[in-house]
Amino acid sequence: MKAAYYGGSRQIHIRECVPVAPAAGQVRVRVSHCGICGTDLHVYLGDLDHRIRLPEVIGHEGSGTIAELGPGVEGFSVGDPVVVMPIISCGQCPACKAGNYHVCHQLKVIGIEAPGAMQSSWTVPANLLFPLPRTMDLQQAALIEPVAVACHDIRMGELQKGEYALVLGGGPIGALIAIVAKHKGARVLVTEINPFRIAMLRRLGLEVVDPRQPGPNGTTWVDRVMEETGGAGADVVFEVTGVAAGAEMMTKAAKVRGRIVIVGVFAKPAPVDIYKIFARELRLFGARVYQREDFAEAIEIVASGAIPGHELITNVMPLDQLRHGLDQMATGGDVMKILIDCQS
Ligand SMILES: [Zn+2]
Ligand SMILES: [Zn+2]
Missing domain, CATH: 3.90.180.10 (Medium-chain alcohol dehydrogenases, catalytic domain)
Structure with a gap:
């Protein structure tokens, strides 16, 4: 062997x-x-x-x-x-x-x-x-293992059908969070900067925005989230970048009492807008690996062909x-x- x-x-x-x-x-x-x-x-x-x-x-x-x-x-x-x-x-x-x-x-x-x-x-x-x-x-x-990570993150964020999820970072884990969230009936927007990944995620039918590129009439990715949620903001934000830019973005578009799930592995401390967490009564969750129920759910989801x-x-x-x-x-x-x- x-x-x-x-x-x-x-x-x-x-x-x-x-x-x-x-x-x-x-x-x-x-x-x-x-x-x-x-x-x-x-x-x-x-x-x-x-x-x-x-x-x-x-x-x-x-x-x-x-x-x-x-x-x-x-x-x-x-x-x-x-x-x-x-x-x-x-x-x-x-x-x-x-x-x-x-x-x-x-x-x-x-x-x-x-x-x-x-x-x-x-x-x-x-x-x-x-x-x-x-x-x-x-x-x-x-x-199945990375899908189990996505299932755990979604469970920790208490994402419900019909809610709006913002996924910061569209690498393998971010993509799977977006796919599983959509499969469960959530509305999903992914932010990603890598053109190869942006193109792939769009081929998969996901809504993707490059946060560095202004939208129509100079609108930002935050404007887009606000517009798509009637001015409320995202119900759940998944921070999957693990870098300072994501930590800065994660509080910007969450709704009042929205949930932020930290999935990315931060190798060093990053500045976070704590005031926003206070002012909007945001809730911050860490989500690490998975539990047995997440693995079982991941097997079902992969078996379903989703x-x-x-x-x-x-x-x-x-x-x-x-x-x-x-x-x-x-x-x-x-x-x-x-x-x-x-x-x-
Ligand atoms: Zn892994
Ligand atoms: Zn122990």
């Missing part, structure tokens, strides 16, 4: 290795596909070196079939198609005890603090498996091209979701 190891800033090594036999309570998964995520890019660029023990197999958006069951694993059979919820919580800390295991004080993310999915054979705890419908395409199934994988998946590359894929993402190439074919 082959595995892709991260070996320090901008180093990926593809190595032949021996499959890890599943211990009690574990299964070995034959990985079909694994998506490259923004988190993988952060790992590749060395931003998460304080969390990762080198060398480590990266990747957490894997789909596959069960190849081997460890002792004591019930309810699954060899050959079952599955995805893995890639977070390991301690079960003992105050957050876990309160049911918030996805923000466990000792949270381990598989693909950072534990071996990830960028390998042809992946041994994982069986309690993280989710079975898939037999008919599901395993390329599409590699989108996620246009044929557009969103712009590249499928063999495992030994992983570094090339990461470089394309790092340089802002014309890509949306890149999948790695872990068997080729």
Whole structure:
């Protein structure tokens, strides 16, 4: 079998290795596909070196079939198609005890603090498996993890049918939030600056605005939100950029008592218009990864055909091209979701 190891800033090594036999309570998964995520890019660029023990197999958006069951694993059979919820919580800390295991004080993310999915054979705890419908395409199934992120963000923002959602940032996660929000009956406007992504999102039938470009008669993106909401503002704003420009924008077009959901990962503190939060009684939510119900919902949504994988998946590359894929993402190439074919 082959595995892709991260070996320090901008180093990926593809190595032949021996499959890890599943211990009690574990299964070995034959990985079909694994998506490259923004988190993988952060790992590749060395931003998460304080969390990762080198060398480590990266990747957490894997789909596959069960190849081997460890002792004591019930309810699954060899050959079952599955995805893995890639977070390991301690079960003992105050957050876990309160049911918030996805923000466990000792949270381990598989693909950072534990071996990830960028390998042809992946041994994982069986309690993280989710079975898939037999008919599901395993390329599409590699989108379930980021769709689960979108489901969690929408749930945290309490977005309702008929409400107006403003999504700041139309990369893979922003696009999925917009698609799922629209699927649930919300009205959606996405802001994005990358022309390749703008064109793709419009092809998918989404309303998109480049916040740097004035609209008709010099109107701004804020004017547009106000006009489309009868002067009220957006019910929910999703901040998915993780940069200062997004933090500045997020309070500008939210309605009175609107909700702002922080999805983007801010590497450093960014200025926020706190006065606006006071004056409009805005509510600010953080939303991190997902819980089991979000994963279950994501599987249903992908199975329903609501996620246009044929557009969103712009590249499928063999495992030994992983570094090339990461470089394309790092340089802002014309890509949306890149999948790695872990068997080729
Ligand atoms: Zn991810
Ligand atoms: Zn815990």
